[in-house]
Amino acid sequence: MNKTLYYIKNFASLYVIPDSIYNQVMAKRLNSLTKEQKEEMERRTDYYIHLRENNLPIELPNAIEIKDYKFPYRKKKHKLSAYFFDLYETLRCFPKNYKFQYTFGDVDYETETPTFVKSRPVLNGASNSVVCCLNKARHFRFVDDKKSFQEKKDMIVARNKVRVQPLRIKFLEMFFDHPMCDIGKINTDMGDPKFLKPYLSIEQQLDYKFISCIEGNDVSTNLKWVMSSNSIAVMPKPKCETWFMEGSLIPDYHYIEVKEDFSDLIEKMNYYIAHPDEAEKIIANANRYTQKFRNKSFELCVQHNVMKKYFELTNA
Secondary structure (H helix, E strand, O other), rough: HHHHHHHHHHHHHHHHHHHHHHHHHHHHHOOOOHHHHHHHHHHHHHOOOOOOOOOOOOOOOEEEHHHOOOOOOOOOOOOHHHHHHHHHHHOOOOOOEEEEEEEOOOOOOOOOOEEEEEEEEEEOOOOOOOOOOOOHHOOOOOOOOOOOHHHOOOEEEEEEOOOOHHHHHHHHHHOOOOOOOEEOOOOOOOHHHHHHHOOOHHHOOOOOOEOOHHHHOOOOOHHHHHHHHHHHHHEEOOOOEOOHHHHOOOOOOOEEEOOOOOOOOOHHHHHHOEEEEHHHHHHHHHHHEEEEOOHHHHHHHHHHHHHHHHHHHOOO
């Protein structure tokens, strides 16, 4: 039902609301920003787009014009259609002859030329991968958790699709039978069936003090809702980042960081079980961090500013 409503809403926006009206709405949003919001927008824009190229104009060998950016009706697979709508929602604010490049899906590599992406390797300097808020219906989910940290089980939970991701496989092999771990894979298409466990809803996972947020093909999809809850995200240091700016997260401040070999997992869990006041500080920090992503109007303003800077720098 949620997916059906998502498509109805977006197709209505695409074909019913004229660009001129949509642009007026966007202009009103931008004009209503406070001084503090404008400063925050510029800070985040500089995080999402920090190009490696120094010489202008920058070549875009695979660029298309906005007017040629069409919904993929004839594609056999529509799994990336959510990406289409999320990008078009902001692209429609710019002249139709402007050119851009994009790559949809899980991107865990650096693009050679300036390209709109959902994810990229954690930024360590300049990058040609320009992060946009894509597939947000799946990734940007938040919760209002009514259960306190103290009320939850002294365990870590994980329910992931596990295929060829080395860290997720290692985690299963090490802790599948551990009494402090309720972990398992939920996909049957690949991997050892002995690790299969029943699906758990978000609400059911919130019964646990600790929730595994190990990266999959790029980032961990559940990290956003976990950090908005009264449970704590547990993971090695992230290697990929999205609109959520995972690379800016501080270990043992926003989440509990464990080694990539997970050798300190149980030790860290026991520490925070014994020191709930410190655990609750991490939860408070994580909750504050997620708050800035929950204002949908402001998020659209930031993405508009990212694209504006992209078109200025590429002179497309």
